Amino acid sequence: DGGITQSPKYLFRKEGQNVTLSCEQNLNHDAMYWYRQDPGQGLRLIYYSQIVNDFQKGDIAEGYSVSREKKESFPLTVTSAQKNPTAFYLCASSIPQTGNQPQHFGDGTRLSIL
Amino acid sequence: LAKTTQPISMDSYEGQEVNITCSHNNIATNDYITWYQQFPSQGPRFIIQGYKTKVTNEVASLFIPADRKSSTLSLPRVSLSDTAVYYCLVVGSGGYNKLIFGAGTRLAVHP
Numbered sequence: 001d002g003g004i005t006q007s008p009k010y011l012f013r014k015e016g017q018n019v020t021l022s023c024e025q026n027l028n029h030d031a032m033y034w035y036r037q038d039p040g041q042g043l044r045l046i047y048y049s050q051i052v053n054d055f056q057k058g059d060i061a062e063g064y065s066v067s068r069e070k071k072e073s074f075p076l077t078v079t080s081a082q083k084n085p086t087a088f089y090l091c092a093s094s095i096p097q098t099g100n101q102p103q104h105f106g107d108g109t110r111l112s113i114l
Numbered sequence: 115l116a117k118t119t120q121p122i123s124m125d126s127y128e129g130q131e132v133n134i135t136c137s138h139n140n141i142a143t144n145d146y147i148t149w150y151q152q153f154p155s156q157g158p159r160f161i162i163q164g165y166k167t168k169v170t171n172e173v174a175s176l177f178i179p180a181d182r183k184s185s186t187l188s189l190p191r192v193s194l195s196d197t198a199v200y201y202c203l204v205v206g207s208g209g210y211n212k213l214i215f216g217a218g219t220r221l222a223v224h225p
Contacts, residue, residue, distance in 0.1 A: 004157075035215075040217065041217060042215030042216045042217050042218060043158070043213070043215040044215075045212055045213070048212075058212070088155075090157045090158075091157075092157070100146040100148065100163065100205045100206065100207045102148070102160035102163065103158075103160070103213060104160070105156075105157025105159065106157050107155070107156050107157055108155065108157055110155070
């Protein structure tokens with residue numbers, strides 16, 4: 001079955017450490033996205049990529065970095081510059097040709113600080 | 115980008131029909147109304163999308179009046195498994211359009 005796989009499901013970060021969250025899709029979608037969700041809140045866009053080797057900052061990109069070297073992969077690095085990284089991180093993908101195409105989401109990675 | 119307003123929470127009982135209304139007064143001509151469902155510790159799942167009048171699929175119906183300033187998601191005969199957060203979004207159809215998720219409506223279905 002096609003879908004989006006995020007790993008790991010749970011991740012712990014030490015102070016000053018960078019961590020990388022994995023997102024892989026086999027839906028052959030060109031566009032991929034990273035969102036952050038805090039308890040009781042909606043999703044906020046971190047980064048998005050409409051095509052391989054290109055990505056754009058979302059609303060809350062500070063302290064995060066991404067790469068898009070392959071169509072199926074869009075890893076997110078949470079750097080030590082992100083002072084409040086504890087959150088639920090969601091990756092999504094879509095067909096970008098028109099803006100109203102539904103986004104397909106993975107089941108998230110929950111990041112906590114040790 | 116149109117902002118949406120929806121109730122923070124709703125309660126229902128198994129077997130009842132649930133209607134969740136969303137207000138989007140500033141909707142633009144090329145905007146679509148889209149609803150997502152999210153269970154705890156999972157990513158949101160697309161439910162339904164519409165532009166005007168009524169759209170129905172195997173999961174829900176979406177009612178949109180002529181002025182398009184509001185919409186109603188209708189879930190027929192809910193079950194306990196419909197307990198989730200429901201998000202109403204307004205999305206443009208041209209080019210890349212950022213999804214803006216509010217806090218959504220927390221629906222609790224009781225036995």
